Amino acid sequence: MAKNNQGNGKKSKWIMRIILLIATVIFVYPLVWNIIASFKSNEEILDSPWALPTALRFDNFIRAFTEASMGEYILNSFLVTALSMVILLILVVPTAHVLARFDFKGRRFLHNFYMAGLFIQPVYIMIPLFLMMNNLEMLDNRLWLSVVYAAGALPFSVYLLTGFMRSIPKEYEESAAIDGCGYFRTLLTIIAPLAKPGILTVVIFNFFTFWNEYALALVLLSSDEKKTIPVGLANLMEVQRFATDWGALFAGLVLVLIPTVTLYALTQKKLTEGMSMGGLKG
Template sequence: MNAQPRATRRSPGRTAGRLALRLFLIIQTIVVVYPLLWNVLASFKTNAEVMESPWRLPSGLEWRNYVHAFTQAHIGDYMLNSVIVVLISMAVLLTAAVPSAYVLGRMRFRGRGFFTNFYIAGIFVGGVYIIVPLFILMNDLQMLDNRFWLSAVYATNSLPFSIFLLTGFMKSIPHDFEEAAMIDGCGYFGTLVRIIVPMARPGIITLIVFGFFDFWNEYVMAMTFITSEEKKTIPVGLANLMQIQQYATDWGALFAGLSIVLLPTIVIYALLQRKLTAGMMLGGVKG
């Protein structure tokens, strides 16, 4: 007769610790979620409600705020510019980062350690710190006020961290698959496209999510390198909109614009958060 397993009793200190941790997480969730929820609710209020009763629920749904955000504040144009910049930046970044990480992570050659350390050192050089010489260089080369060159700057600025992230995933892939592909007649490029990229998909998805957040929310370089109103991205457009709406007293349109901008980031994270978490854990364990 099998002995019944004894019930494990939790010590009072462990129980108190778990309760304190849960309380901390609840408070942190409220601190993060409440401003977002308040912003969405304010986007459905009239200007009078925003000024007189900012903490109350809206008396009705003012959909005109969203219409004004698109028609008068031109949020749609800013979003389109940001989408174009993000797509170009992501294409340039993946084209440069994936082959570089493949070479640094899986090939043996003289100088590999130097190049690896060189890219790692680049992580600590923020784009803001070199924005003045970068502006002078782009001005001399007539690259200012161009969405493609802004995207190229974004991708270059994110390249060191992206290579550092992907190199860990490249190293975790067994060499047997690569050797089998070589025996079947695949060259280095064919092996990268057909074998390595599918197996490094978690790392690439993680890179895409991080890159999207960085490119979508970047403000300083977009404000510095883009001068035409019709080419401004979302962060710059929102900053200009906030200054304008302060004097126009159209607070509903301002909060509606903020809600529209938040929507893509929330959707992207909601759809990819499991793959993002799994990719980060996989890279941390096998990198």
């Protein structure tokens, strides 16, 4: 009986490995093909899309930066993402601290209010949001787009970081109070460093969200010089349909993927651990 169980367990492991291998090929192959195509000429892409390039054409990346303005789009995305992250952290760290560490009248209602925000994303209320920002003359402004991003990410970030805050022993705050630390100083010097894994998870998770967001950036930004990567890349795809500069298009796609793939490769372990820890402790 034990041997049969062991045999079934080994079969299950091999089946799981085969499934994972197939899934890896399905997800990795388009990425590899995109990288290969970014070094090809237009003729090679059209005549032999599955073959390796005869030469590495780095001029595709140069044209993507200069003629397709990918460098400007990347800079705008970095600016919007950084602003959104700063605004989000300024809001989420004290909010999560209050909800996790203090007991006051209305705390439960406030917590549920933030949790309800998980089901209301800014893209769902895009039309009234556009009309409101238009009346307040906030359109075509990267700062206000960053505020919208931060506000949309606030509910989930509060939920995630609250779980980390609750896991910190209250003895640290009691010791800080005995030493004369106020609430704000305790948050900055005691709670925030101890909650660094949760804060890092919030930063990593929302970086991908802000970097890849398309719908709001398309609606709220109208100037070409202010467009972020997803909008600029979509415009580039439309242009390349008629210009037939496919090499520059695929080079632009690679440039867009480099920051996200690199960040995920470096932090995927911390991201998955942080998500599970925050969910369990919350």
